[in-house]
Amino acid sequence: MTPQVPGGPVVRATGLAAGYGNRVVWEGASFEIDRGEFVAVLGPNGAGKSTLLRMLLGLNRPVAGSLEVLGATPRRGNPAIGYVPQARPFESETAFRGVDLVRLGLDGHRFGFRPPWEWGSSSGLSKRALSQAQIAEAVAAVGATAYATRRIGQMSGGERQRLWLAQALVGNPSLLLLDEPLANLDLRNQAIMAELIGELAHSRNLAAVIVAHDLNPLRQVVDRVCYIAGNGVAIGTPDEVITTEVLSRLYGAPVEVLIDSRGRRFVVGIDEEIAHPHANHELLGR
Amino acid sequence: MTIAAIDSLSWNLVSDFNQMWAYAFMRNAFEAGTVVSIVGGVVGYFVVLRRTAFAAHALSHVGFAGGAGAALLVVDPLWGLLAFCVGAAAVMGAIGQRLRERDVVIGIVLMFALGLGYLFINLYSGNSADVYSILFGQIFGIDTEDVVVTLVVGVIVVTLIGVIYRPLLFASVDPEVAEARRVPVRVLAIAFMTIVGLAVAVSVQVVGVLLIFALLIAPAAIAERLCSRPSSAMVVSVVTALACTWIGLLLGFYFSPPVSFFITSLATGGYVLARVVSYALGRARAVPAVAGDPGSRWPTRSLSPDPAGTIQL
Known part of the structure; x- marks a missing residue:
């Protein structure tokens, strides 16, 4: 890897x-x-x-x-290195989903706009499609597909922990x-x-x-x-x-x-x- | 201060709009209001996400000192607002990092700014209406120069947010991992506070120091209720702010109550409505989930990885 x-x-x-x-x-x-x-x-x-x-x-x-x-x-x-810190409470009404958290593991450290050629639809292997596939794979690896698009704040402690794990895994x-x-x-x-x-x-x-x-x-x-x-x-x-x-x-x-x-x-x-x-x-x- | 019904509302919106548009002060008000709503909607998402409402509130009061100081020096109040808000924001961002410490530092800055503002209005011998307009907004008094400055500040704020969008999101929701991933969490905190300072300074012109949350918190809070995706929350926040401002301006032009009153009422009403809608949606969604898996919030076969990565992103 x-x-x-x-x-x-x-x-x-x-x-x-x-x-x-x-x-x-x-x-x-x-x-x-x-x-x-x-x-x-x-x-x-x-x-x-x-x-x-x-x-x-x-x-x-x-x-x-x-x-x-x-x-x-x-x-x-x-x-x-994939890192998962100690769990902390998350406001339940925050507009932030599990998959958004996982995506941060992929490109959250990057400054600047996403260049337009990465916006492309899922046709072909656009960078966007590639990153979506990576996110979906990491979410599936921790068994969180069923609830990954829910808000983080509305998940149980165990569910949340899995999404943090998926975030750590997404960069392989x-x-x-x-x-x-x-x-x-x-x-x-x-x-x-x-x-x-x-x-x-x-x-x-x-x-x-x-x-x-x-x-x-x-x-x-x-x-x-x-x-x-x-x-x-x-x-x-x-x-x-x-x-x-x-x-x-x-x-x-x-x-x-x-x-x-x-x-x-x-x-x-x-x-x-x-x-x-x-x-x-x-x-x-x- | 209000412009009491110069013309009356005919309910033919096109002719009403043309009537309004004939006045230069209305065009300025719409242009500045539009820029400020976009800025407030975008920045507001992060203010709500990072729970820095108190900082935004304090910055607006710092803006009061800045505006009053500028009036004393016979300078355009907007320059005083910008100088004081950005300066205080940088101090707040740089000194207070931990939440508790941050609130104390903000409180001290807020206190000193209000004391200074009081001194300035005491020394000021001009019209007390100028003080009122800083406190409650005076969108009908915006001149063309203010519109240009507001537009420049708006472009700077939106561009800055765009450039730091992803790391700021990371540092806001997940600071420990962000730090480990070499995201400059501290620098971003200072940069974001400065952006809030800029946003507050231009918003004060529209809704005033005391009603700043109408554009900086309420639209984002409404969006947070209705959307769970960050990008759509930001879009809804901007649209809500625009709607409040535009409708507020229209009503303020045709009816005697001030624009700020209409904007705050619309924002409050929107928030109550959003709570009702999200509650109803939440109840509608909860029914099948409970029926499918009673008592357990875990998927039934929790250990095996999901067979197909079918997921809506």
Whole structure:
């Protein structure tokens, strides 16, 4: 899909450290993420999960170490990256439809009028027809065709989340970054969304990195997790990382991972934040 | 200030129009009103989309200080309006970025401008009608020079909006992604505020400082109720603004109440009507949707991609 470094990993981090100014939030992360891989970034609030996404987007610089996206230093406006930020409320009467949002992913960054030769009708392969086909394809890929022409403000949280995902997909990215895509969804929609992202990563051969609070809706579909806590980062399969030993070492305090009969893993013995990870997100709206 | 019925309405619209058109002040009023309606309709869509009504309101009050200051210096009030509105807009856009902070900065600018405006009218020894015309509009007093300036400002505003249309839309509805996609969100905020400043300055001539929302908010709010597509909302917004202004001018010419009153009444009536229509349409649409998929807002087979990309764009 993208010509740059077809064989190399999508993300390569070596001795990476994150922080603001002189304050280091976490350090010593070395990992690679390949095409077709689905990675969840987990950890308590304020651990620096979103900072990792911001560094990949080129919005924050690493404090130390190196980070490469498709073999190059991350830069703002990289068309090979599709990004979905945390959901926020949308006024229900705003004159703005799902497909309008998806279209922004295609040409929203371009200044100037659309040249008249792009206005042409759908006869032949005019640029307009081409972009409409791309939009329709991205909308179909997330299963939103039925409601994509409705106003964004009148959609449910899950529907809206899918359109944001379609916007990120419309430019055929190699790397998909999603910040808390499961927040504010009920359990059933969390599972559906997690499965959809995993399926897209595999079928479109793109690397998907998502920030999440809770491993369990993702446990069956993610390839690896990246757990950030106590200034450190641990990466591996969920069964490797979400264990009493690894997390106790990361937190530098005794932490216990309980596994229930269905294989779900629960982290106990941390402070309030871990016990009630959603407490800070209730304000975000529906 | 009103031009009390010079001629009477014959209900033969062609002859009525010719009668009106014979007066230079009516031609100026129609020309300026048309430009201002187009500007207001286009800019209004983004004012409503970006929820910057308070900023537009404050800018019009800044315009009051500008207009009063110009009257004091015996300059055409339009120049005072333009200078003050654009200056204040740039300050508002540059300083306040977060919503809360922005509202505070706007409030401070608004307060200072009104204080300044009060000082100017205190110092001003001329006709108090001039102050009234800034507050409530004086479209029948527009001279040919004002029309030319309004037209130039209108062309600049519409061209600027056209050039920044897509990134501005992106930055307005989706600022985080826009920033990541290298859209200059901050610069666009300042540029848009400046555009609002220009739009406010020319609109004040028609409806005045206090009734600015009749052209800057109401048509866009009506369009938002009736259209869900940005481009059609903008077109409906312009058409609504034009209709309000033209009908307002016609009524203001033949009847004694002032034009601004007719324009604001038409805008208010249009908004109420639009709410009723959108409510009725919403109810009509809701029935089959509920019947098809009770209790669930998800498509039944939500995971599999849609078979054919048949979608109305």
